[in-house]
Amino acid sequence: MSINEDNKENYVKTGTTTVGLVCKDGIVLAADRRATAGYLIADKKAEKIHKINDRIALTMAGTVSDAQLLIRRLQAEVKLKEIRTYQETKVKEAANLMAQLVYSNIRKFSSISGTTHFIMGGLDKTGFYLYDIYPDGSLMQYDDYLSSGSGSTFALGVLETLYKKDLTVKEGVQLAIKAINAALQRDIATGNGVDVLTITKEGVKKVFNQSIETRVKQ
Numbered sequence: 001m002s003i004n005e006d007n008k009e010n011y012v013k014t015g016t017t018t019v020g021l022v023c024k025d026g027i028v029l030a031a032d033r034r035a036t037a038g039y040l041i042a043d044k045k046a047e048k049i050h051k052i053n054d055r056i057a058l059t060m061a062g063t064v065s066d067a068q069l070l071i072r073r074l075q076a077e078v079k080l081k082e083i084r085t086y087q088e089t090k091v092k093e094a095a096n097l098m099a100q101l102v103y104s105n106i107r108k109f110s111s112i113s114g115t116t117h118f119i120m121g122g123l124d125k126t127g128f129y130l131y132d133i134y135p136d137g138s139l140m141q142y143d144d145y146l147s148s149g150s151g152s153t154f155a156l157g158v159l160e161t162l163y164k165k166d167l168t169v170k171e172g173v174q175l176a177i178k179a180i181n182a183a184l185q186r187d188i189a190t191g192n193g194v195d196v197l198t199i200t201k202e203g204v205k206k207v208f209n210q211s212i213e214t215r216v217k218q
Contacts, residue, residue, distance in 0.1 A: 015189020017151030018048060018059035019159070019179050020119040022130050022144055026169040026200035027121035030176035031059045032151070032184060033193035033211070044192040045211070053078055054203045056094050056122035061149045062135065067116045070101050091122035095131040095139055103137025117148045121199050128199070151183025151190035158182045169198050173207055184212070 015036050021028040031048035034041060046064075050071050051057045056078070060067040077097060078089045102116055118133040132140045132148070145163050147155040158179040167175065173196050183190040196208035 015150035015187065016048060016061045017147065017149045017155050017180055017183035017187060017190040018061055018119055019147045019155055019176050020059065020121055020130050020132075020142070020145060021159075021163070021167065021172045021176055022121075022128060022142065023167045023169045023172040024165075026172075026198055027123070027128050027130055028169060028172035028176050028196065028198055029057055029059050029119065029121050030173075030180050030194060030196040030208075032180055032190045033195065034189065034191040035064060036189050041192070047195070049195055049197045049206075051197075051204050052094060052120075052122075053082070053089065055088070055124065055199065056091055056120065057197055057199060057204050058098070058118045058120040058133075059148070060116065060118055062116035066105055067118075070098065070105060070116060070118075073101060074098050088124060090124045090126070091120070091129040091131070092141075094122065095120050095129075095133060095141075099133050099137050099139040102133055102135065106136060119146060119148055123199055123201065147179065149183075149190070151180075151187030154183040154186050155179040169200055173198065177208060 016032060018031040029049050033046050035043035035046035049059050052075055078094055081089055098118060115135045117135045120131045120133060122129055130142045132142060132146050145159045162175055176196055177194055180194045193211040197206050
């Protein structure tokens with residue numbers, strides 16, 4: 001995840017690592033905490049997993065300002081829909097809406113590239129769902145796992161090896177931590193900690209939150 005700088009002539013490539021897992025009893029979302037602006041670590045406590053409502057959440061990667069704006073718009077639209085219709089929003093509806101927002105955002109004229117990438121997980125009356133909302137606005141549903149960001153290749157190596165279909169949420173949390181940790185060890189744009197959120201029949205809940213100290217103690 002990168003932060004814009006007004007004095008940057010060239011847009012800086014984004015970096016982060018986020019992970020989504022489908023488990024037999026829920027969804028697991030995980031992300032690191034580092035936000036970068038080129039070679040500068042701009043934020044060591046960046047929140048990259050956001051709750052949309054009590055049953056849907058997503059991870060964010062890309063340009064921070066664009067990602068935050070799109071998330072706020074999605075939260076507002078979902079809330080308005082539920083107030084107007086007295087019905088809960090299906091995960092697919094929320095994913096389609098976010099894909100439309102991303103599509104519109106990437107195609108509007110701007111002097112700064114507004115690239116964003118989201119992994120959405122959620123629960124509705126029909127089951128648990130995991131979606132990849134790609135930076136071009138395309139939408140893909142996954143029934144196992146996925147990862148986004150500059151450290152995703154390292155995370156996917158762990159997921160490819162250790163993921164299994166009958167994974168429980170408890171096991172999924174541990175696997176997600178291992179996947180993010182693999183990126184922490186090798187990707188310079190990933191770091192400073194790990195956050196893990198679960199989506200179960202009990203709702204959206206943050207279950208793991210750990211900072212990584214990088215200073216040398218004297």
